[in-house]
Amino acid sequence: MGFADQRFDVNLSILFTELPLLRRPAAAAAAGFGAVELWWPWVDTPVPDRAELDALRRAIEDAGVRLVGLNLYAGRLPGPDRGALSVPGEESARFRANIDAAADFAGSLGCGALNALYGNRVEGADPAAQDALALENLVLAARAADRIGAVLLIETLNAPESPHYPLVTAAAGVELADRVDEASGLGNARFLMDLYHLSVNGEDLPAVIDRYAARTGHVQIADNPGRGAPGTGSLPLEDLLDRLREAGYDGWVGLEYKPGDRPSAQTFDWLPAAARAAR
Numbered sequence: 001m002g003f004a005d006q007r008f009d010v011n012l013s014i015l016f017t018e019l020p021l022l023r024r025p026a027a028a029a030a031a032g033f034g035a036v037e038l039w040w041p042w043v044d045t046p047v048p049d050r051a052e053l054d055a056l057r058r059a060i061e062d063a064g065v066r067l068v069g070l071n072l073y074a075g076r077l078p079g080p081d082r083g084a085l086s087v088p089g090e091e092s093a094r095f096r097a098n099i100d101a102a103a104d105f106a107g108s109l110g111c112g113a114l115n116a117l118y119g120n121r122v123e124g125a126d127p128a129a130q131d132a133l134a135l136e137n138l139v140l141a142a143r144a145a146d147r148i149g150a151v152l153l154i155e156t157l158n159a160p161e162s163p164h165y166p167l168v169t170a171a172a173g174v175e176l177a178d179r180v181d182e183a184s185g186l187g188n189a190r191f192l193m194d195l196y197h198l199s200v201n202g203e204d205l206p207a208v209i210d211r212y213a214a215r216t217g218h219v220q221i222a223d224n225p226g227r228g229a230p231g232t233g234s235l236p237l238e239d240l241l242d243r244l245r246e247a248g249y250d251g252w253v254g255l256e257y258k259p260g261d262r263p264s265a266q267t268f269d270w271l272p273a274a275a276r277a278a279r
């Protein structure tokens with residue numbers, strides 16, 4: 001047990017951001033990683049030109065890394081937006097336009113997980129209407145994920161950093177994944193268990209793991225406080241990942257932490273080389 005027994009991938013939207021997007025896959029490979037994940041990289045463009053998509057696909061293929069997770073269009077992350085699918089009007093339309101573009105891109109790289117961030121509550125909008133729109137959009141996304149053989153992930157964020165995001169408990173994330181499955185009939189919605197966000201919210205992480213490991217399709221980690229590399233805060237991440245393993249989770253663990261004032265490549269000393277190389 002321990003870090004060496006997990007399959008880690010590196011998030012190229014929070015790590016290696018000191019480099020241009022197209023150089024990040026090779027930088028991850030040079031640091032020993034075999035797998036990467038991404039937030040939707042074109043924050044203002046749900047459907048980019050084919051040339052841009054092709055260039056990113058080539059950068060990933062040429063680096064020899066595998067894309068294992070991709071966020072669908074979510075507006076400007078990490079702020080002020082937190083997703084688009086429950087935001088009426090233009091943002092919902094952008095999310096819908098993005099679904100097939102993102103699924104085609106992910107599918108062309110054999111990526112097995114699409115992450116759909118819910119979006120903030122909007123002042124003046126009826127929360128029930130936002131939730132109804134969200135469910136419609138999540139069913140569309142679940143169908144697109146199913147078409148490429150992927151799961152659709154539902155992520156909860158933390159309330160202090162995302163005060164207008166309505167999904168802030170593990171229970172709410174799992175309940176929504178269940179509702180999407182019920183509405184789509186596809187059974188491919190899963191919980192994205194981000195241990196950093198859950199811990200900032202003060203959740204009992206061992207209890208969350210024991211209860212929801214079986215509904216979890218992807219895990220992300222960062223230490224707390226600070227959202228830095230494991231060891232920079234006080235979360236017992238190695239123990240928590242062992243517990244996840246014991247609870248039956250054997251999927252990817254995404255490194256979604258901030259490098260701080262060091263170059264990203266210097267923030268992986270805590271991670272044995274063998275655990276970086278999974279594909």
Ligand SMILES: O=C(O)C(=O)CO
Pocket residue numbers: 039071077078155157194256
């Ligand atoms: O915006 C964030 O903090 C995320 O974790 C997105 O995946």
